[in-house]
Amino acid sequence: MENLIFGFLIPLIGTTLGAFLIFFIKGQLSERKIKLIQGFAAGVMMAASIWSLILPALELSGDNPYTCYIPTTIGFVLGMNFLMLFDWFYSKRKTIDMMNLAVVIHNIPEGLSVGVAFAAVMVQSPLALTSAYALSFGIGIQNIPEGSIISLNLLAKKGKWRSFLAGFLSGIVEPIASILAFLLIYYVQPVMPYFLSFAAGAMIYVVVNELIPNCKSKIGNVGVCLGFCIMMILDVMLG
Secondary structure, three states: OHHHHHHHHHHHHHHHHHHHHHHHOOOOOOHHHHHHHHHHHHHHHHHHHHHHHHHHHHHHOOOOOOOOHHHHHHHHHHHHHHHHHHHHHOOOOOHHHHHHHHHHHHHHHHHHHHHHHHHHHOOOOOHHHHHHHHHHHHHHHHHHHHHHHHHHHHHHHHOHHHHHHHHHHHOOHHHHHHHHHHHOHHHHHHHHHHHHHHHHHHHHHHHHHHHHHHHOOHHHHHHHHHHHHHHHHHHHHHO
16 A cells, blocks of 8 residues: 555655745746746647657557547547637636646646556556556656746746645646546546547647747747757656
């Protein structure tokens, strides 16, 4: 039981560590730094959408090249339209709310995948425990930049403690999703491609509609490049 609890909490620990970085920031952020952070967030979210969500969704959809793309396509379109409708209903809200929502949506299938991995330990050899921990640690490390992105973007308006709390709370959905997937593995596993690609669609919508227009500048381009490369490397090394 202790193994399960710790494994479910590892991704949340990563998000918390990322959010904690907010306390090392001195003073207010300049417009130039904000554009850099927004560009970095866009790069991270694009890379995470591809390597953490779309590619695993395709792998889980089978080997048939004529049908494997169907669940991923459906989930992606639903994810983009969901956030598009949300944006329409709450058009007066700020960009940061949309980005936070996209990160939370992205965290749900990650939590589900951890739950499925640990549920597999119950029916497979003990070696499966090592794989489950590897997945959980990998997601936890990937969550560090995501937690810091939410906190940094809220710093100007919320202050350090409230920004940290928002970053921390964005990761709460992961252990909850892990527990649900563990308990309902036979129902969750078949729809995982839809969950993963749904999250990818939501994140790409925020990148295209909110982050890229707001960070459009030379320093913003640098942020996009840095965020994309760092997240890509983390996803490939730890995936």
